[in-house]
Each structure stands twice: as C-alpha cells, then as structure tokens.
Amino acid sequence: xxxxxxxxxxxxxxxxKCNQENIEFKWGDQKLATEIKTKAKRSRALINFSRFVLPLxxxxxxxxxxxxxxxxxKETELSYRTSVKTDDALxxxxxxxxxxxxIDEWLLASPVALDLFSVDYDSSYELLVSLETIPMP
Amino acid sequence: xxxxxxxPSSPVFFLPVKSCEIGKxxxxxxxxxxxxxxxxxxxxxxxxxxxxxxISDWKNPIYVYFxxxxxxxxxxxxxxxxxxxxxxxxAASYQPNGKVSSWLFTIARNLxxxxxxxxxxxxxxxxxxxxxxxxxxxxxxxxxxxxxxxELTKLPENQRTALxxxxxxxxxxxxxAEIMQANExxxxxxxxxxxxxLKKNINLDD
Numbered sequence: 466x467x468x469x470x471x472x473x474x475x476x477x478x479x480x481x482k483c484n485q486e487n488i489e490f491k492w493g494d495q496k497l498a499t500e501i502k503t504k505a506k507r508s509r510a511l512i513n514f515s516r517f518v519l520p521l522x523x524x525x526x527x528x529x530x531x532x533x534x535x536x537x538x539k540e541t542e543l544s545y546r547t548s549v550k551t552d553d554a555l556x557x558x559x560x561x562x563x564x565x566x567x568i569d570e571w572l573l574a575s576p577v578a579l580d581l582f583s584v585d586y587d588s589s590y591e592l593l594v595s596l597e598t599i600p601m602p
Numbered sequence: 603x604x605x606x607x608x609x610p611s612s613p614v615f616f617l618p619v620k621s622c623e624i625g626k627x628x629x630x631x632x633x634x635x636x637x638x639x640x641x642x643x644x645x646x647x648x649x650x651x652x653x654x655x656x657i658s659d660w661k662n663p664i665y666v667y668f669x670x671x672x673x674x675x676x677x678x679x680x681x682x683x684x685x686x687x688x689x690x691x692x693a694a695s696y697q698p699n700g701k702v703s704s705w706l707f708t709i710a711r712n713l714x715x716x717x718x719x720x721x722x723x724x725x726x727x728x729x730x731x732x733x734x735x736x737x738x739x740x741x742x743x744x745x746x747x748x749x750x751x752x753e754l755t756k757l758p759e760n761q762r763t764a765l766x767x768x769x770x771x772x773x774x775x776x777x778x779a780e781i782m783q784a785n786e787x788x789x790x791x792x793x794x795x796x797x798x799x800l801k802k803n804i805n806l807d808d
Contacts, residue, residue: 490665
C-alpha cells in the first residue's frame with residue numbers, strides 16, 4: 466500500500482516536472498527579446514503620442530468652443546441692437562420730417578420736459594397750445 | 603560592509619558583499635542572488651544581453667508552469683511571451699527585497715490569475731490537452747497524464763500553484779508563502795491536499 470502510494474507520488478512528480486515529455490518553449494531567446502523590445506518601443510511611442518495628442522485635442526476643443534460661444538454672443542448682441550434700432554426707426558419714420566424737427570426744438574426748448582417724472586404738465590400744455598397756434602413756415 | 607581580510611580564506615563564499623578594498627586593490631564578489639538582481643537592473647537600463655540571458659534561463663521553467671496550469675501549449679506559449687514582456691516593463695520598478703525567482707513567479711501567478719478571470723468571463727471552449735496518439739505500450743502513461751492534467755485543472759488555484767511551485771520549481775515553503783502572500787502552514791496544507799486529491803483520483807482509475 467505504502468509502495469503504491471510512493472509510486473503515485475513519483476508519477477505525479479514526473480507529470481508536474483514534465484520529465485517524460487520533450488517540452489520546450491518554441492521561441493528563440495534572441496527572437497523573443499527582439500519582439501519584446503519592439504512591442505515595448507511601440508507601446509512607449511503610443512503613450513508619448515497620446516500624451517501629446519490628447520492635451521492638444523483638448524486645447525483645440527476648448528479654443529473652438531470659446532470661438533463659437535463668442536461668435537454666438539456677438540450675433541445675439543447684434544440682432545438685439547438691430548431690433549432696437551428697427552423699432553426706433555419705425556417710430557420716427559411714422560412722422561413727417563417737420564414734426565421731427567418740431568419735437569427736437571421742443572425738447573431743446575424745455576429741458577424740464579426731458580425728465581418725464583418732473584414734467585410740469587400745465588406749462589407743457591400751454592407750450593403745446595402755443596405751438597399749435599404758431600403758423601408753420 | 604564586510605572586508606575580505608576579516609573573512610576565512612575560503613575559495614568560494616556567497617555573502618552579499620559588493621566590494622572591499624585592501625590597499626589599492628579592489629575586489630568584487632557577488633552572490634548568485636546579487637547577480638540575478640544585477641541582471642534585472644541591467645534589463646531596466648536597456649541591456650539586450652541581460653534580457654536574452656534572462657529569457658534563456660527562465661523560459662522553460664515558466665513555460666512548464668503555465669503548461670501544467672492551463673493544460674494547453676498554445677495558451678502557455680502566449681502567456682510565456684506576455685510574462686517576459688511584463689518582466690521587461692516591470693524591471694525598472696523592481697525592488698530587490700527578496701529573491702528574483704519569487705518576483706518572477708509572483709508576476710507569472712498574477713498573469714495566470716488574470717487569464718483565469720478572462721476565461722471565466724468568456725463562454726466555455728472545449729480545450730483538450732495536447733498529447734500524441736499513443737501506442738498500446740505507453741497507453742497507461744498517456745491515460746495517467748490525461749487524468750492528472752484533468753484533475754490538476756480542477757484543483758483550486760492556490761493548491762495547484764503551491765504544488766507546482768514546490769514540486770516543479772523546487773522552491774522552499776518560505777518562498778512559496780512569499781509568492782502567494784500566505785503563511786507557510788497554509789502552503790503546506792494546500793500542497794498536502796492537492797497531492798492527496800491527485801493520488802485519490804489515480805487510485806479511482808486503477
């Protein structure tokens with residue numbers, strides 16, 4: 466029994482050590498070393514490339530987005546300004562040139578009237594009445 | 603530092619002594635452990651010869667370790683290549699704390715564990731161990747190898763690794779414990795259990 470167990474131990478050891486098999490790693494030493502070095506160089510180059518390219522790409526994206534945002538804000542500002550100008554133009558265009566000149570004169574003549582909250586409506590009214598009565602050139 | 607003049611005049615001694623000076627004469631002696639560590643340092647510095655010599659010395663022990671763990675020569679081949687690639691990459695960060703062999707087998711074992719994890723995620727493939735067609739005379743040997751190969755792959759990873767490192771690589775219990783990050787008693791138990799299981803299955807077949 467003990468002899469059999471020892472026999473099995475030997476068989477297991479032989480199997481684990483690959484004693485009765487002609488087992489060898491197929492790659493040559495030099496070939497494998499060259500392969501390893503090439504792979505390592507390639508991966509190092511890839512790492513360096515990604516180290517350079519990724520920040521560059523991030524910078525480009527940031528710069529592009531900044532340009533796009535500033536363009537957009539410029540466009541918004543421009544469209545707002547145009548709309549404001551258009552509204553003014555529409556109001557003024559409704560009046561004839563003489564009336565516009567008259568309003569200008571009136572505004573210059575009564576500096577108090579510029580401030581809408583401190584307008585003396587009685588005098589303004591009188592002024593308007595007088596203006597109405599003045600014969601137009 | 604230990605000086606040569608303090609040592610007995612023995613022709614061969616293996617102490618971790620790097621150098622000492624007797625007058626203007628500088629004598630350099632190094633142990634095999636130091637040589638192995640120096641070789642790793644040389645690999646880290648890009649020395650081709652050191653890499654070739656490491657491959658030459660370790661390719662077969664590592665290959666048979668993978669072969670017996672995986673029971674497939676193609677996979678063992680791939681893992682051996684990966685192993686040397688990892689050693690080359692890791693040479694720069696190697697800390698000479700223990701034996702180089704322990705460091706190498708730790709890398710090999712980690713690779714093997716990664717491989718088993720990958721396999722567990724993949725759908726199961728039928729992988730047959732590659733043995734030649736036998737004559738009647740050695741059919742018993744072939745049958746035995748098939749049984750052992752099958753039973754070995756069925757063992758828990760720690761038991762199989764401990765047994766392989768002990769029997770195949772002839773490492774001490776202490777080194778195995780260091781590689782497997784366990785204590786020596788556990789290692790001994792794993793080896794005993796693995797061997798008992800294998801013997802039991804051989805007996806069942808008889």
